[in-house]
Amino acid sequence: xxxxxxxxxxxxxxxxxxxxxxxxxxxxxxxxxxxxxxxxxxxxxxxxxxxxxxxxxxxxxxxxxxxxxxxxxxxxxxxxxxxxxxxxxxxxxxxxxxxxxxxxxxxxxxxxxxxxxxxxxxxxxxxxxxxxxxxxxxxxxxxxxxxxxxxxxxxxxxxxxxxxxxxxxxxxxxxxxxxxxxxxxxxxxxxxxxxxxxxxxxxxxxxxxxxxxxxxxxxxxxxx
Numbered sequence: 001x002x003x004x005x006x007x008x009x010x011x012x013x014x015x016x017x018x019x020x021x022x023x024x025x026x027x028x029x030x031x032x033x034x035x036x037x038x039x040x041x042x043x044x045x046x047x048x049x050x051x052x053x054x055x056x057x058x059x060x061x062x063x064x065x066x067x068x069x070x071x072x073x074x075x076x077x078x079x080x081x082x083x084x085x086x087x088x089x090x091x092x093x094x095x096x097x098x099x100x101x102x103x104x105x106x107x108x109x110x111x112x113x114x115x116x117x118x119x120x121x122x123x124x125x126x127x128x129x130x131x132x133x134x135x136x137x138x139x140x141x142x143x144x145x146x147x148x149x150x151x152x153x154x155x156x157x158x159x160x161x162x163x164x165x166x167x168x169x170x171x172x173x174x175x176x177x178x179x180x181x182x183x184x185x186x187x188x189x190x191x192x193x194x195x196x197x198x199x200x201x202x203x204x205x206x207x208x209x210x211x212x213x214x215x216x217x218x219x220x221x222x223x224x
Contacts (some may be wrong), residue, residue: 013055017062022079024065028052032067034079046077048084055096059103063127066106068094074108078129086133088123091116100153100174101201103127105138107160109148118147120162120172141177143170150195154218155202161218163192163206171218186210 014025016037023035032046032053051070058065064085065077070093076086088108096109106125112118122139126132141148146166153174154161160172167186172179186192190210197204207213 012053015056015058015065017058018060019062022058022062024056024058026053026056026067030069032056032065032077044082046082046084048075048087049073051093054094057098057106059099059125059127060101061103061127063103063129064125066097066099066125068097068108074106074123076106076125076133083129085129088135090121092118096150096152098152099125100157101155102157105153105157107151107153109151109162112143112147118143120148120151120160120177122160122177139175139177141172145182149192150206152195152197152204153201154197154204155200159218161195161204163195163208165189165191167192167208167210169206169216185214185216186212 011025011027016023021037023037025033030049034043049069049071053067053069055068067075072090074088074094078085090110092111092113094108094110098107104125106123108121110119120141121137124134124138146164148162149165151160151162157174159174162170167188167190168182169185170182186208187210190208192206192208194207195204203217205213205215
């Protein structure tokens with residue numbers, strides 16, 4: 001077991017790469033840190049955000065990372081060099097980013113604030129660090145009932161599963177954004193604070209302010 005001492009502010013998110021040999025952490029100090037998982041040695045930092053960084057994810061090939069921040073941007077970085085590859089701007093803070101299984105799409109969860117509704121946005125991603133990334137959003141899901149706080153891709157990117165401020169979970173079509181269902185996963189108005197997947201993305205676990213964590217398959221027919 002290792003202990004990582006960043007000597008910075010408290011971590012806001014951490015993420016391992018698929019191989020488990022690298023760990024990425026974010027904090028309110030506007031830096032992303034990369035660490036060797038086996039000994040806790042810091043590999044480097046990624047600098048460029050102008051606000052607290054809330055979220056980070058790494059693509060399945062360990063080529064690039066994506067980050068979301070209070071500066072209202074999603075940023076894409078080359079892991080090896082720390083080079084900033086792309087910046088997407090939004091009207092509000094980005095609270096969650098996640099790559100799909102093959103790294104070709106990235107979702108982001110934007111905050112509900114200043115008259116803007118919360119959204120789940122989807123971006124096309126090219127894993128070639130020399131390729132030009134598109135400015136266009138492939139899809140935008142507007143969360144007009146209760147804002148999404150977390151979201152992620154299911155098996156084969158068939159669905160997007162989102163946790164909401166009111167304690168509910170939604171399942172959206174991964175291609176069209178159509179809502180399939182929404183159900184009360186946790187106590188009413190107890191915000192879902194995290195959502196993580198098992199390795200093959202057939203089950204997910206949600207954590208909530210109601211002080212519980214619940215494991216579920218992405219199909220509502222098998223809620224446990």
